Amino acid sequence: MRLKQKILSIILPLILIPIAVLGIFAYRYSLNAQSTLEEVKLKADIKYRVSQVNLYTNHITSAVTYLATNKQFLDALLKGKSGSFTQDVEVELDKFAKIYTDTQQLSLTAPDGRILTTYQASETNRNLMNKLPLTSHIEWQLITPNNVTSPLIGMQHPIFIDSLNNKKTILGYINIILAPNWEAKLKLEKSRGDKFMISDLTGNLLFSFPEGEMGTSIPRNAFRKLYDATQHDQSSTFKLGSNHIFFSGQLVSGQYLFLYGQDKSFVGKINNELTWIALIIVLLTMLVAGLLVYHNIQKLVITPIKQLAQAKQKVAQGKFDIKLSTENKDEFGELFSAFNIMVKQLIVYREKERDGRLRLEYKVKERTEELVATNVALESSNIALEKAKQESEQASELKSAFVANISHEIRTPLTGIMGFTEQIIANSPNDRHQLDLLGRVLISGRHLLSLINNVLDVSKIEADKLDIEVTEFNIFELFNDVVSLLSTQAADKNLELVFNYIFPIPQYVRTDSTRLKQVLLNLASNAIKFTESGSVQIDVKYLDANSTIEVVVVDTGIGMSEEVAQSLFQPFMQADVSISRRFGGTGLGLVISKNLAHLLGGDISVTSEIGKGSQFIFDFKINVDNGELNITQINSLLDLANEQGQVFGFIESQKNQDMVEVVVESQFPHETKGKVLVAEDVVDNQYLFKLLLDSLSLTYEIVSNGEQAIEKALTDEFDLILMDMQMPVMGGLEATSLLRQAGIDTPIYALTANVMKEDLQRHLAAGCNGTIAKPIDRDAFMTLVRSVLNNIEEVDYPAFPKEKLDELKRDYLLQLTEQSTLISRYLTNMDLLGLMSEFHKIKGSAGSYDLVVLSSLAGQIEHFCVENKDADSFWPELKNHVHTLLQTIRNLIHADSN
Structure with missing residues (x-):
């Protein structure tokens, strides 16, 4: 990834993420603000429309009041009090109706309710005047005749005259029925999504816009919700079909509920438009910010670095005439200044190098001339040395001849001395002291003979006759x-x-x-x-x-x-x-x-x-x-085993066979007594220790891990504990340490195939008294057991029966068959710990049965696992080693069966 991509990948998220977060907050805030604005707008709209109705009714009321107090109208009315009105009254009514074109009916009513005269704009609904109650004050109400879709406004105004006692007497009533254009008066538009309702206080709809869309009444629950919201000057939602209407309302004249609202989908449409606008603004902001960041990084960082890289390349090509601009006073300007200084220093160093090379060439020339003179002198010296060498070689030949002669003269009597000594020893003298002295003489003679042979070899080497x-x-x-x-x-x-x-x-x-x-x-x-x-x-x-x-x-x-x-x-x-x-x-x-x-x-x-x-x-x-x-x-070792049989240890095996065939007649000087605890997890090793301890007539117990050893040692008394160091559940080191902490002072000896110096130190640090190496040396083992139990340093003991050894070896080979199956399963499951445990067991036990090849091979594979377990090719190589081990086991079993 290039530098500018790296910088952008770091800086852009730091800029764009805050912008996106702010955009989300702005969007959420705009939604809340829009909802608030819509509610305020609806409240303002309903107030506006209510005020329009009030202005309309107030205007009509003022006009009727003027008519009722007009002197000419009153005079004309009084003249016709007898029962027939004059034409002047009708003229006044017609004049009023022509001025106020919304007038449907206009009539005079007597105090007792009789209609005296009527102005009729249409012949329908002549009985609407009967719906106006006779009152002594001015008021208006809505009238909804059956054949009229929009409600009419009915208004009644009393006509007063002054009496003798300065009391006002009702002369009659002016009744007026108006048919206003509600859509025009309330400024309602379908395209805008306007919804308008007028209902009485029981929920009956007196008027609705659009016409017929809202039915004849508002459901009781919805009306109660709308009415309560109006009482608290709040807005509410009313479900109309599948649409939700956002309403705001107001009580008018204490008997009508005016409701104005808009479809929420229309409001949502406006909100969506605002959302898209906000989203576009945020995206444009992010794009512009990213472009600005990229442009500035390109200009302020990438371009100077490119200039520096190009300058470096030219300097590498040997072009020192380059100079970078240092007009900028930032870090790049300082870097360019340092680069220019470095180029100047390189020019100086180059000139110094040239001068130094010339001086060196001159010195080499001088030294060459001196060497020529020295070679002439050396040639003369070589002639003298050659002569001295010849004399030295003659002296060396004389010395070698002398050494050969003297060696021969010494070997002659030494042969007699050694021969007579061996003869006397062969006759087995009864005096043990004399036999010991003769053995020492023979050993000294052999040492002297070895020394003479070495001196003779040196003389032959010097005489070039070897x-x-x-x-x-x-x-x-x-x-x-x-x-x-x-x-x-x-x-x-x-x-x-x-x-x-x-x-x-x-x-x-x-x-x-x-x-x-x-x-x-x-x-x-x-x-x-x-x-x-x-x-x-x-x-x-x-x-x-x-x-x-x-x-x-x-x-x-x-x-x-x-x-x-x-x-x-x-x-x-x-x-x-x-x-x-x-x-x-x-x-x-x-x-x-x-x-x-x-x-x-x-x-x-x-x-x-x-x-x-x-x-x-x-x-x-x-x-x-x-x-x-x-x-x-x-x-491989497998090829070697196939070629020669059991290669390693066959001489050792022969030595052990010679040992077991020797019958030692002497008995133990003291009877060995004691109780021994053996902790060993390998079954064949357990059997070997059983035979060894039985041959000493000792009491013993054998356990399979350190935890069992601790349990036995704490509940019973033992005179000696033999502790294998690597066992399942709990190893020997940990078990020994815990026994020492518990106050057990019984001698404890480690059983292990690892006898390096650091291993011995770990055994001693854990509390062991010493270490017995695997494979077990029978002589050393039995000597150690007797010395611990009887405090005898060296004893003679009967040889281990060969028949028992052969039987033990056959049992061990049978056990190896089962162990091979277990190793194959561990290899298939890639269980490294299980494999290393089995390798260690074979390493420690096979040598005890003279199977040195197998013990050595297991030890090498265990070492390979420790050193190479993290290598990439570990498992393929380990499989090859394990197959070699398994084949060796099969060869051993086959050889034993034959």
Whole structure:
């Protein structure tokens, strides 16, 4: 969205919304005002029409009064008092009727009611005079004969004469019937929607306009409503058919109700016209306001910005002759001034750059001449150095020959020493002390032999006589041997050893397997030696670009500085004297390993940080002599399992089988007693602990979560509590913390597959006395249980029956079938928490049954979930990993059944 659209989208609503709101308020106010005006207008209209009637009647009354008091008329009347009126009376009446053309009838009536003479405008309704009552005062009334649509006005005026006693005597009455033109008098128009009614006080209609539209009477309820509104000087609504009439009324002569109104639809039409006018005004206002805002923004903001952008583009093209106008004194004027100053500075900097480039070229020329002279001097020095190198090489060859000879001379007596020692040990002397001393001699001899071999390798390296023997072999078998040898070292120091394949990796390589294993063992052993706590991780991956395999060894050990790392591959070098005293060693291993790496077509590099650990990267060619090689790619752990069976741990499994077949005749020095509480949610692990504790003849209880463990620990007494850290309902950390808060001081040991340093610290912080790593080391486990219950540090105990182990393993494989179904359902439902829980269970339990491949694969998938759960491609990749895990389980079950 461009800038002007953005500004308009912000400013226009701020202008148009208030205008629209004000328009709505104005519209509502105009409606109310119009209603008020209509009501006022109706009141004024009814008053006007009533006043017209009053003016009309008053005018007639004045004319009749004048006639009744006219002397000639009275004289003529007195002359005919005897019973016959003179012609003068009739003349006067005719004259009056001609002047007031609305006159229908005009007559003289005697005091007793006899009609003396009559002027008749028409022959109809001659008896209308009888409807006028004889009164002594002047008044008028409406007369509605049957054959007349509009009411007539009847008026009676007494004729008085003075008597002797100054009393007035009624001589007779002048009666007049008038037929006024009501529409003209009241100024009523149909086109305007006028409605007019005259009714008596009972609701009978005496007159209505338009004629015949309103019937003959007003309904009682409607009349009462109209009458009450008239009494309170208000307007009211009267429904006439389907129309609603807005009426205002007034009482006339105390006996007639005059009502004037207009059709509400006509009023609404006027209102609609006003509404449309108001709406058009509001819309025009909004349009004009929007156009004004757009014009001003375009002029005041957008145009200066465009000018600035165009100027910037020209400057970017190297055109510095541009200058922006600064006539405006606003912010844009200041910005343009700053831009002009910047352009001037760029011109200055450009000139300085040009001068600097010229000076630099001159200096380069000078330095080139100096370098030529220096090269001549260096050439002379190189000749001298070459001579010194030859002398040094001769000295190195002599040194290597000496080392080879002395090594040979030392190895000769050492062979005898070690051979005789091994022979004596084979004869199994009865004296245990002597046997221990001979074992120490043999160990020292082997250490000395290893040292001599290293020194001899260094001498061969320096003499350039170290050869390699290239063969084709299975790289995974070699890695298995390495892992087997390293596992014991890591376990002795309670370190976590992690070995990862990053597939694809070729199955076969052509290189020196002995030297390759030597390098791998040296790097990994060093990592274990210099790591007190934490882990050692070995990652293996194939680099297709240069056909090499890269091995990365990462530890969490003591680390080293950059200066030490640079001198690390020099003979007899270690970090410092304190390291030599603390860890031992000659400093030859890495020197030999680096040279062997070169012979294997690769190299070794190191990065390290003091206190955080080190990382060694070793790479080697998969075909060091470019001979014929069987190209077979292993793309996953599943492929590897299909190719070799259970790859990881088969050596460990063999070691465990050897262990379980050994029969130890000695009995426990003390009988172990105590009650143990085990909190473990995996059924197979529960069965394993049951067998282990049964072999010690201990009383125990097993629960499935932390909540049950708390309940048992609070209601019963135990001598030892073994607490799994990850369980449903409540985990081990929370359960341990709550037990310590409740005052339970029973020894509690954590059961977990996570034994990193920070994990151990969390266990201790929660109140655990220690940690037992999964998979369970049977020797260490049973030693720990006995030491806690009997306070014995080291004991001998009978081996676990092999038949029980095989039965337990078969039960675990059957349980894995059900667990595979559960994992498939979790994967279908995309239940990440459920999947991670099952991965953790397999990681912690499979290794206890020598299923190291399965344990390692589950641990890798669990780690993948933690690290990549927010990635876009997480679920597709996870599905591939899970399918690999399930296929591995199926292969294991199939292999066991065969």
